[in-house]
Amino acid sequence: MSRVERKRLEKEAKKKNKTRLFKSNEKEVKESEESLEADESAKLPPRLDASRDKKVDDNIDFVTKKIEDRFIARESKNTDPIKKALEKSQDSNYELKNKRLAEMAMKTADKIVSVEDEEMRLKRRRAYLDSKNEVDPDDKPPITVDDIRTEEDINLGIYDRPQVKEIKDIDANLESDININEVKHIDIEKAPFEDVVKVVESRIAAEKIRHEEQKKEEEKILKQEQIKKEVLEKELRERERLKTQQLNLDMGQDQAPKPETSSKKKGWFKRNMDEKNQEEVKGLDQASQSEELSSQENKAEEVKAEEKVQEIKQETKAPILVADEKIDSMGDLPKKGGFKSFLKKLCIFLIAIIVLVYIAGCLIFKDRYFVNTSINGIKADLKTPGDIDKLASDKTANYKLNISGRNDVKDSINGSDIGIAYVKDGSAAKIKADQGFLAWPLAFLDKTNIDGKLNVKYDEAKLNDVVKKLNIFDKKYIKAPVSAFPRFDEKKKDYVVDKGDLGSTPIEASVKNFVASSVKAEATKVEYPASAYKAQKNKADDKRIEKAIAQLKEYDKVKVVYDFEKEKYVAGTKDISTMFNVASEDDYKVELSKDKVREFVRSLSKKYSTYGDAREIPSASTGGKLKVTGGIYGWLIDREKETDYLYDLVKAKKSENNRKPIYAQTAITRENQDLGNEFIEIDLTKQHMWFVRDGKVLIETPIVSGNPNRGDATPPGIYPVNYKTRHATLKGPGYSSPVSYWMPFNGDIGIHDASWQPVYGGSRYLYAGSHGCINTPYSKVAQFYALTKEGMPVVVHY
Structure with a gap:
């Protein structure tokens, strides 16, 4: 409260004779308090923090009520210490009081100034005096609240009471009020009502200042928030505009549904933000107009607004950051x-x-080679020409050249065999002069190899002799090149271009030049280049290959299915394609080749012909399995006849199913190794013969075979029975013998009766043997004849 207000209140109290507050009744105190509060509250501006104001007003009302209760209690009980002190000291101190009143002037509210005002006045005065180098004779401390002396204080003589006393019977929750009273040096128990009012007014004035500062701070915060929201909305509008442009470019249209949807969302967001801002402003206006708005509602609104800002920041991270940076740095650009x-x-x-x-x-590089420089295989980084001369000379002393090539060929040449030497004639210095020094930074980007520029000499005649003896010219390493050609790929089920074979046929002149240049460059390990070999005549990119493939595809529908009883073989596009000649070394002319058809038939016969194959039989002689080789028994395709037939079939672009090839010889069956379930077994060692069916012996007999001592030994092996006949005459050099049963199986060798043989078996064949036939007792041969079939296998072994 200002000095003027205090003065006005004091004068009004004096006029109404209310200077003695302690004699006022409870009703007057309450009316005075309500009048004072109404007067002060009308002057205070509306505050945002209603809860805080309410708490302070409650504390003030509580203190005031406490003081009023005590005043009433003192009047009713007549125990007021101030009145007792007045009665006791009225007589004894009357003279002392008059003396002191004369000595000092009464200090009233008219003379009270605030400490701040007095200090400012003193500072200005002192500053003025300091500038004049003068001293203020009236330099006294300012008049403060501590110097307040009421009229009753003077009358009672208690103006010199202790400045600080502990306040009793005040609730512990009013610690802030106790501190204020202690700082003000006011004893509430002994203070008159005017001083209490002054204390309350002082506190109300302080709260008023604090609320004004708080209101300014909140207005500043609201302004910053509004700026942030405006920047955010601007960034969002720009972002939506960029999205719309991008979508229009992608869709090739001026407008797209997605940008419109985005614009609707944008408008919805803006309307919500505007409504939210209006609600917040409205809430703030209501808080300013109504002090009864609770702190919980205000805090809830603040938290809700903060959460909304956080959500917006989360959705648009980059724009928020930019906006925040703009706002935060507005004052410090x-x-x-x-x-x-x-x-x-x-x-x-x-x-x-x-x-x-x-x-x-x-x-540095004026007299030295660049980095990443190699001369004749010598690393020349930062070296001088003199260094290179020495290193090149040392290298030729023990020089050896190793060369590798196609078909795993390996060659080597010793420097001593060709008389190699290095001549120091300034060639290294010339290389450095050609390199220069200005372009040295470029040397770090790539490597530089300089070969053949150093003066290296050799004997050409010796080199030519060495070259002729190289392994590259040996016939076992030479292979002719093969041009690219079309072939059928079984995996891809289509024709492809085979790159052919590069071959390894050397060109003597090219080999000689390559070796000479390698020696000149002092190379130690090289590989024959492609130029040293004879090249392919036609490459894989030859357009004529496509024409040849088109001609071959005309035979794709030709298919020949061979029937070999146990299985079938399909000669399709893969096999048919191999029957053509494609002139890959000439003009890629396509022609059906009989030789290649014959090759196919030969491969077919090799797989399905059993002629002369080794077989395992259930031997009656040994009682177990016996492997027998040789002979002419089995299936045999007639290659020439089958070749002619297949050639004509393919040339006519015809197909055939279940074709049985033309056989030169057949067997009993394709089952059981072509032997069937019966055969004749002849053991030349035991001179014995058996007829076996289903693994059982039906007939057996001793025999006499060919005489090996005269060169007529019976050949072992498996043979088919060519035929059988009765009453045949066997003729040969110097003999003619009639027989009753004749069953040939190996040309002129067969089974027959021999009436001239008195006995059979044993070792008789060694001195009285036949010309190769199997002589059989007459009593047994008829039985064999009856069981034997044409084509039946005859197994002969020792």
């Missing part, structure tokens, strides 16, 4: 052009360093 100036200075500094480094490099 960098000086315009400062970064450009710094960047310019930095560029100048870097350019200066680069120029200095380049000049230093030029000085």
Whole structure:
């Protein structure tokens, strides 16, 4: 409260004779308090924090009520310490009081000023006196609340009471009020009502100032929030505009549904934000107009607004960050052009360093080779021409050249065999002069190989002799090149271009030149290049190959299915394609080749013909399995006849199913190794013969075979019975013998009766044997004849 207000209140109290507050009844105190509060509250501006104001007013009302209760109690019980002190000291201190009143002037509210005002006045006065180098004779401490002396204080003589006393019977929750009273040095128990009012007014004034500052702070915060929201909305509008443009470009239209939807969302968001801002402003206006708005509602609104801002930030991270940076840095923007100036200075500094480094490099590489430089295989980085001369000379002393090539060929040439030597005639210095020194930075980007420029000499005649003896010219390493040709790929089920074979046929002149250049470059390990070999005549990219493939595809529908009883073989496009000649070394002319058809038939016969194959039989002689080789028994395809037939079939582009090839010889069956279930077994060692059916012996007999001592031994093996007949005459050199049963199985060798043989078996064949036939007792031969069939296998073994 200002001095004027206090003065006015004091004068009004004096006029109404209310200076003695302690004699006022409870009703007057309450009316005075309500009048004072109404007067002060009318002057205070509306506050946002209603809960805080309510708490302070409650504390003030509580203190005031406490004081009023005590005043009433003191009047009713007549125990007021101030009245007792007045009665006791009225007589004894009357003279002392008059003396002191004369000595000092009464200090009233008219003379009270605030500490701040007095200090400012003193500071201005002292500053003025200091500038004049003078001293203030009336330099006294300012009049403060501590110097307040009421009329009753003077009358009672208690103006010199202790300044600080503990306040009793005050609730512990009013610690803030106790501190204020202690700072003000006011004893509530002994203070008159005017002083209590002054204390309350002082507190109300402080609260008023605090609320004004708080209101300014909240207005500042609201302004910052509004700025953030405006920046955010601007960023969102820009973002939606960019999205709309991008979608229009992608869809090739001026407008797209998605941008419209985005715009609707944008409008919805803006309307919600506007409504939210209006609600917040409305809430703030209501808080300013109504002090009864609870703190919980205000806090809830603040939390809700903060959560909304956080959600917006989460959805648009980059724009929020930009907006925040703009707002936060509004008051501290960098000086315009400062970064450009710094960047310019930095560029100048870097350019200066680069120029200095380049000049230093030029000085270094003036007499030295660049980095990544190799001369005749010698690493020449930062070396001088003199260093290269020495290294090249040392290298030729123990020189050896190793060469590899196609078909795993390996060759080597010793330097001593060709008289190699290095001549120091300035060739290394010339290489450095040609290299220069200005382009040294470029050497770090790529390697440089310099070969053949050093002066290396050799004996050409010796080199030619060595070259002729190289392994590359040996016939076992030479292979003719094969041009690209079309072939059928079984995996792809289509024709493809085979790249052919590069071959390994050397060209003597090219080999000689390559070896000479390698020696000149002092190379130690090289490989014969493609130029050293004879090249393919036609490459895989020859357009004529496609024409040849088109002609071959005309036979894709030709199919021949061979029937071999146990299985079938299908000669399709894969096999048919191999029957054609394609002139890959000429003009790629396509022609059906009988030789290649014959090759196919031969491969077919090799797989399905059993002629002369080894077989395992259930031997009656040994009682177990017996492997027998040789002979002419089995299936045999007639290659020439089948070749002619198949050639005509393919040429006519015809197909055939279940074709049985033309056989030169057949067997009993395709089952059981072609032997069937019966055969005749002849053991030349035991001179015995058996007829076996289903693994059982039906007939057996001793025999006499061919005489080996005269060169007429019976040949072992498996043979088919050619035929059988009765009453045949066997003729040969110097003999003619009639027989009753004749069953030939190996040309002129067969089974027959022999009336001239008195006995059979044993070792008689060694001195009285036949010309190769199997002589059989007459009593047994008839039985064999009856069981034997044409084509039946006859197994002969020792």
